[in-house]
Amino acid sequence: MASQLLLPTNLFTKSSFDKVFITGDNMTLKRKSNHARRISYGLSLRANAALISSHSSSVEVPRQWYNLVADLSVKPPPQLHPKTFEPIKPKDLTHLFPNEIIKQEETLERFIDIPEEVLEIYKLWRPTPLIRAKRLEKLLQTPARIYFKYEGGSPAGSHKPNSAVPQAYYNAKEGVKNVVTETGAGQWGSSLAFASSLFGLDCEVFQVAHTYQQKPYRRLMMQTWGAKVHRSPSELTEAGRRILQADPLSTGSLGIAISEAVEVASRNEDTKYCLGSVFNHVLLHQTVIGEECIKQMEEYGETPDVIIGCTGGGSNFAGLSFPYIREKLKGKINPIIRAVEPTACPSLTKGVYAYDFGGTAGLTHLIKMHTLGHDFIPSPIHFGKKSGRPNGLRYHGMAPLVSHIYEQGFMEEISIPQTKCFQGAIKFARTEGIIPAPEPTHAIAATIREALRCKETGEAKVIIMAMWTWPL
Numbered sequence: 001m002a003s004q005l006l007l008p009t010n011l012f013t014k015s016s017f018d019k020v021f022i023t024g025d026n027m028t029l030k031r032k033s034n035h036a037r038r039i040s041y042g043l044s045l046r047a048n049a050a051l052i053s054s055h056s057s058s059v060e061v062p063r064q065w066y067n068l069v070a071d072l073s074v075k076p077p078p079q080l081h082p083k084t085f086e087p088i089k090p091k092d093l094t095h096l097f098p099n100e101i102i103k104q105e106e107t108l109e110r111f112i113d114i115p116e117e118v119l120e121i122y123k124l125w126r127p128t129p130l131i132r133a134k135r136l137e138k139l140l141q142t143p144a145r146i147y148f149k150y151e152g153g154s155p156a157g158s159h160k161p162n163s164a165v166p167q168a169y170y171n172a173k174e175g176v177k178n179v180v181t182e183t184g185a186g187q188w189g190s191s192l193a194f195a196s197s198l199f200g201l202d203c204e205v206f207q208v209a210h211t212y213q214q215k216p217y218r219r220l221m222m223q224t225w226g227a228k229v230h231r232s233p234s235e236l237t238e239a240g241r242r243i244l245q246a247d248p249l250s251t252g253s254l255g256i257a258i259s260e261a262v263e264v265a266s267r268n269e270d271t272k273y274c275l276g277s278v279f280n281h282v283l284l285h286q287t288v289i290g291e292e293c294i295k296q297m298e299e300y301g302e303t304p305d306v307i308i309g310c311t312g313g314g315s316n317f318a319g320l321s322f323p324y325i326r327e328k329l330k331g332k333i334n335p336i337i338r339a340v341e342p343t344a345c346p347s348l349t350k351g352v353y354a355y356d357f358g359g360t361a362g363l364t365h366l367i368k369m370h371t372l373g374h375d376f377i378p379s380p381i382h383f384g385k386k387s388g389r390p391n392g393l394r395y396h397g398m399a400p401l402v403s404h405i406y407e408q409g410f411m412e413e414i415s416i417p418q419t420k421c422f423q424g425a426i427k428f429a430r431t432e433g434i435i436p437a438p439e440p441t442h443a444i445a446a447t448i449r450e451a452l453r454c455k456e457t458g459e460a461k462v463i464i465m466a467m468w469t470w471p472l
Contacts, residue, residue, distance in 0.1 A: 059299065061126045062291040063114055065284045068322045068401065070110035071329050076404035080355060080366040088365050095266050096273040098174040101167065104281040112284065118166050121198060125154045125161075126288065130296040135431035137451070144454035144461045145302070146447060149293050149320060150434075152469035156221070158437065159316050159468060160191035160276050163285035167274045168195035178271040180204040180264045182232070182257030185211045186218025187437070188276030193227035204271075206232040206240075206260045209252035232257040239263050258358055277313025278358065278367075278399045286319025293464065294323055304335045305461040306450055310442040311339040311348060311413070314399030320466045325410055337411040338450075339402070340442040342421070347372050347398045348406060348413040356397055370406070371397040414446060421445045435470040443467070 069075060078087035093102045104112060114122070133146040151159035171179055179201050183189025189205040196203035205227050212219060212231040222229050232252045233240035239259040243250050250256075258275075265273035276282060297304060307324055309317035317339050327333050341348055351370035358364035398406075405411055421438075424445035429435045436444060443465040454461050 059127050059292055059295045061119060061122050062288045063119065064111040064291075065114060066287040066291060066323050066326060067107060067110055067112060067280075067284055068287075068318075068325060068405070069280065070108050071326055072405070072408070074404075074408060075108075076401055077368040079400075082357070082364075082366055085366070092365070096262065098170045098176060098272055100170040100174070101281050104284055105279060114288075115166070115169060118169050121165050121195075122162075122288070127292045127296075128153055128289070130293060130300075131432075132300075133428070133432050136428060136448075139427060139431050140448065140451050140455065142451040142455040143458060144451040144463055146451060147297070147300075147302075147304075147462070147464045148432075148467040149289060149296075149464065150467050151289065151316070152434070152437075152467065154191075155194050156187065156191040157469055158187045158191065159286060159289060159319060159466070160188045161194060162288055162319065163276060163282045163315065164188070164191035164195035164274070165198070166285050167281075168192065168199045168201055171272050171274070172199035172201055176201065176270065176272045178202040178204065178268070179274050180206075180261045180271055181274045181276070182206045182208075182254060182261045183218075183222075183276075184208045184254050184257075185215055185438075186222060189227065189229070190218055190221040190225070191276065192274055193222040193225035196227065197225040203227040204261075204264065205229045206234065206257040206264075208232055208254060208257055209250065212252075230260075232260050234260060236260070237263045255358075258364070262364060277315040278369075278397070280401055282315050283318035283322065283399060283401055286315050287322050289316070289319035289466065290321060290323030293320060294327065297464070302462050303333055304464045306336045306338060306463045308338045308340060308443045308446050308450070308463065308465040310439045310466070311341045311398065311402065312345070312439065313397075314402035316439070316466050316468075318399060318402055320464070321411065325405065328410075338446060339406075339411055339413045340446040341413065341415050342442060343415045343417045345372070346415045348403070349415045351398070353403060353407060358397065367397075367400050369397040369400045369403045416442055416445045424448050434467070437468050437470050440465070440467045 080086065081088050081092055090102050090106065093105070097105070129150050131148055131150055133148055137144065137146055154161045168179065179192065179196055181189060181192050183205055186207060189207060193203050193205065203226065205222055207219065207229055209231050212229070219229050230236060233243040233250050233256050235241055235244065237260040239256065243256055262273055265271050304324070307321055309320050311317045321337050324333070324335060325337065328335065339348060347370045351372045353368070353370050355366040355368050356371040356373065358367060406413060421441040421444070425436050425441040427448065428444050447463055447465045450461070450463055
């Protein structure tokens with residue numbers, strides 16, 4: 001039996017128009033090659049799936065983001081100024097972020113209205129489908145019912161535009177001309193490039209050196225949307241030059257790329273910094289995932305027993321789980337909420353809960369999180385990716401708010417080796433037809449593990465996980 005979708009599917013039509021390629025630093029028009037056909041067709045499938053999703057369900061795009069901090073009796077520790085070690089004040093962030101983002105970072109309001117301009121863009125791909133993985137269930141011979149919230153229908157192919165769009169909007173609204181960020185494999189960088197193009201912002205991206213070379217299609221996506229992409233470490237910043245002086249062959253890390261981006265924002269008044277995970281405002285924006293999922297599960301007549309998400313910086317996991325934690329605090333449901341991280345970068349399972357810098361050069365504020373140390377460099381290869389996953393599963397620290405709720409006992413955390421994740425990904429791809437991105441394979445592996453336990457016990461648990469697709 002084919003996978004059951006909450007939202008009905010139609011046939012997809014292959015696009016027939018010519019595509020624009022960007023080669024090196026120059027824009028070049030080329031007729032479609034076989035590579036271009038594969039890429040454009042894949043993006044057309046995503047766009048059509050999103051269009052169908054947004055018009056075929058009674059579930060609507062949420063009109064508010066949810067702030068978990070408002071419902072916590074014990075509030076998370078504040079960020080500290082790196083020189084005074086005192087709690088930071090809003091004025092300490094103005095060189096990096098627009099005022100509205102600073103307010104969202106510190107707010108205690110329970111719900112934040114989503115601007116109409118942002119909602120209209122969200123509707124390009126939201127609401128995203130909630131899919132029951134019946135073929136995977138059959139393969140595993142489990143009584144468990146497995147659902148995945150599919151975020152691969154966005155223009156950039158992941159959940160990252162959920163925050164990139166509002167960040168670009170607020171910067172543009174306050175008259176900012178340029179935004180700068182870091183990226184690992186390019187999922188966040190491409191998302192911010194996409195969002196910046198919609199609001200007329202210039203976008204600059206520092207991409208981890210190894211993936212800058214290893215993943216040219218992600219760089220091509222960023223450049224297509226108008227972004228200027230630099231190999232990190234670079235000669236453009238003091239932080240980059242210092243790294244290259246010590247190691248001319250440095251392949252970079254996400255921490256190094258963050259340091260370069262923050263340095264650029266700090267020294268240019270017309271430039272602000274954007275980031276794709278870790279900070280509270282990013283997690284806030286991602287809660288559209290969980291808010292939709294709650295409504296969709298109600299349409300199914302299901303209540304989740306286990307909610308599983310991969311964790312690196314924490315944005316996708318928070319987006320799915322935080323609205324469910326709210327319902328759990330109300331006493332309406334009592335699911336197990338489980339985060340999964342790679343054994344190669346185990347910030348929650350083996351890190352220290354302490355104040356640390358967000359970037360390698362120590363240019364950021366001090367944030368209390370589970371950390372492996374801001375100078376931590378993961379092992380070189382992880383699913384073919386170099387250290388510096390896009391604020392994903394290669395970052396040295398965990399989002400402070402995720403770290404806080406872990407310390408408060410609202411969730412549990414496990415780590416799984418990459419080979420086990422790869423095996424789970426193959427099972428998923430060969431049954432459900434979707435090749436997952438490296439990050440959610442950790443959630444897939446944990447879901448399979450839970451489903452096989454249900455096979456042994458006979459429990460018909462309802463399991464939800466978050467998913468998106470393999471990047472270019």
